[in-house]
Amino acid sequence: MDMSVSTARVGTTHSENCERSNVILEAARERARKAKNHDFAKTRNTMTRESVKRTKLTPYPKQLDIAEYMLLGLDATCIAGTGWGFRWRRVRPR
Numbered sequence: 001m002d003m004s005v006s007t008a009r010v011g012t013t014h015s016e017n018c019e020r021s022n023v024i025l026e027a028a029r030e031r032a033r034k035a036k037n038h039d040f041a042k043t044r045n046t047m048t049r050e051s052v053k054r055t056k057l058t059p060y061p062k063q064l065d066i067a068e069y070m071l072l073g074l075d076a077t078c079i080a081g082t083g084w085g086f087r088w089r090r091v092r093p094r
Helices: 014-036 040-055 061-071 086-091
Strands: none
Touching: 014 040, 014 061, 040 061
């Protein structure tokens, strides 16, 4: 099951919403790269390493997207199914 970052608009398909989410995230990464020398690959590696260290679980890519959305100051809504890792949000770096 694909749990995508929600940027849903009425009348759009799931894949259109996923693509829009990716565009928004990439634009925010680029702004952060320019303003703060943000390295998203390093950030995602750190979040993954900490998750495995603290929970013994590897986060899904979309979980990392949600965490990165929050770290970059973007609004994000995630509708997650059972077993998708609700507790994971507690291990993201501050």
